[in-house]
Amino acid sequence: MTRGVASAPGALFRTILLSVTVLLAGGGALSAATDGFQAFTTETARRVSVRRHPVDLPAVALENQAGSRFTLADLRGSWLLVDFIYTRCPTFCTALGGDFAQLERQLAGPVVRGQVRLLSVSFDPTHDPPAELAAYVRRFRGRDGGWQAARPLTDDGLQQLTAAFGITVIPDRLGGYTHNAAIHLVDPAGRLVDIFDLGEVDRIRETILRKVQP
Amino acid sequence: MNKRWPSPALLAVFLVLALLAPPIRHRLEQTMSAQMLVQIPLLAAAGWSLARAFPARALAKVEPWNHRGITGLVLITVVAAIWMLPRSLDAATSHPSMVAAKYLSVPLLIGWPLGVSWPLAGFVVRGVFLMEFVATFFRLGWLYLISPIRLCNNYALDDQQRLGRYMLAIGVGLLIWLAWKLVWGRFESFSSTDIHPAAIPQP
Numbered sequence: 399m400t401r402g403v404a405s406a407p408g409a410l411f412r413t414i415l416l417s418v419t420v421l422l423a424g425g426g427a428l429s430a431a432t433d434g435f436q437a438f439t440t441e442t443a444r445r446v447s448v449r450r451h452p453v454d455l456p457a458v459a460l461e462n463q464a465g466s467r468f469t470l471a472d473l474r475g476s477w478l479l480v481d482f483i484y485t486r487c488p489t490f491c492t493a494l495g496g497d498f499a500q501l502e503r504q505l506a507g508p509v510v511r512g513q514v515r516l517l518s519v520s521f522d523p524t525h526d527p528p529a530e531l532a533a534y535v536r537r538f539r540g541r542d543g544g545w546q547a548a549r550p551l552t553d554d555g556l557q558q559l560t561a562a563f564g565i566t567v568i569p570d571r572l573g574g575y576t577h578n579a580a581i582h583l584v585d586p587a588g589r590l591v592d593i594f595d596l597g598e599v600d601r602i603r604e605t606i607l608r609k610v611q612p
Numbered sequence: 613m614n615k616r617w618p619s620p621a622l623l624a625v626f627l628v629l630a631l632l633a634p635p636i637r638h639r640l641e642q643t644m645s646a647q648m649l650v651q652i653p654l655l656a657a658a659g660w661s662l663a664r665a666f667p668a669r670a671l672a673k674v675e676p677w678n679h680r681g682i683t684g685l686v687l688i689t690v691v692a693a694i695w696m697l698p699r700s701l702d703a704a705t706s707h708p709s710m711v712a713a714k715y716l717s718v719p720l721l722i723g724w725p726l727g728v729s730w731p732l733a734g735f736v737v738r739g740v741f742l743m744e745f746v747a748t749f750f751r752l753g754w755l756y757l758i759s760p761i762r763l764c765n766n767y768a769l770d771d772q773q774r775l776g777r778y779m780l781a782i783g784v785g786l787l788i789w790l791a792w793k794l795v796w797g798r799f800e801s802f803s804s805t806d807i808h809p810a811a812i813p814q815p
Contacts, residue, residue, distance in 0.1 A: 413680075420686050420690065421690065424690025428694060431699070439698045440699050440766075566765035576762070576768045
């Protein structure tokens with residue numbers, strides 16, 4: 399049992415053979431773990447995944463800024479843009495609100511015809527009663543017609559929604575939250591079909607216009 | 613067998629069980645830095661310890677397939693690459709199957725092969741592996757420090773940047789240690805802890 403035994407030419411050959419096998423298997427595993435080297439983060443993986451396999455969304459009960467109650471299923475029949483916010487948010491939600499206001503204006507035609515709707519869902523329902531939601535939409539001069547802000551009526555509903563959409567919310571030390579910010583596209587059948595980054599207003603507008611004016 | 617510990621196998625089992633305990637697991641997975649720099653290295657250490665518990669004869673049978681520890685170090689590199697993906701770190705805190713994969717693969721496919729292969733590796737193989745190890749700390753540390761976006765949905769940006777700073781600091785520390793060893797140390801001489809069980813003459 400000395401090191402000399404392992405240095406035999408046969409050992410070298412076998413080692414190279416096994417190392418190459420391990421490398422190939424490892425490459426395969428890495429490819430599988432990154433959706434073919436496309437998605438290295440959870441956020442990208444979420445986008446790749448919904449484009450391949452649209453997600454059926456749960457009919458969660460919501461309450462909007464006017465105090466009206468409805469479920470996500472009631473919004474079927476039109477294309478729906480969804481983002482997740484909390485109204486006290488000083489960062490991402492402000493950017494999301496700005497994007498939504500722009501989209502509401504730029505898609506005014508389809509919005510008026512009822513082909514497109516915008517929905518901001520609060521993941522902090524206790525702090526976001528209808529009055530706060532209304533103030534949030536007003537802050538961005540949203541027109542209150544095509545853009546609804548709503549909160550889930552139950553904690554269970556909130557969890558179903560964040561799970562279906564793939565939203566992770568973690569409390570920060572300042573009493574607020576850190577969360578992944580994105581704009582989600584739901585088709586008229588109520589399935590999540592695409593996810594866009596913040597600031598991709600042009601791409602979202604083009605995508606929607608292509609869909610509603612074939 | 614190392615006489616200071618009652619049994620390396622026992623130590624390995626104890627380590628993995630301790631890391632599985634919900635309060636410890638939760639605590640270590642709460643921050644990105646603790647998961648990457650404490651939990652995963654300790655899981656690897658459990659595997660390393662397990663390698664010491666293996667009978668020399670069993671290890672000697674593997675040796676012809678693991679010339680100078682190369683196969684083992686290649687295996688470690690690819691498995692570690694998978695656990696360096698931000699996606700894996702995210703999933704390893706929330707999906708039970710990924711938790712199980714982490715608790716099994718890090719000890720058995722990183723720690724154990726390291727314990728088996730490191731003593732077989734010579735100066736060149738060790739040097740290549742260590743330089744790549746140090747470079748990884750610099751590369752990832754730099755990425756985490758400058759990335760304006762969060763790479764893990766479960767962790768905050770300041771946590772990611774803190775991990776970046778820690779990794780750069782560790783990289784610098786490792787580099788200094790390596791340089792010191794190259795200049796004043798003796799690389800080829802194996803210290804008592806480096807002796808492969810198979811190399812010890814059986815009485």
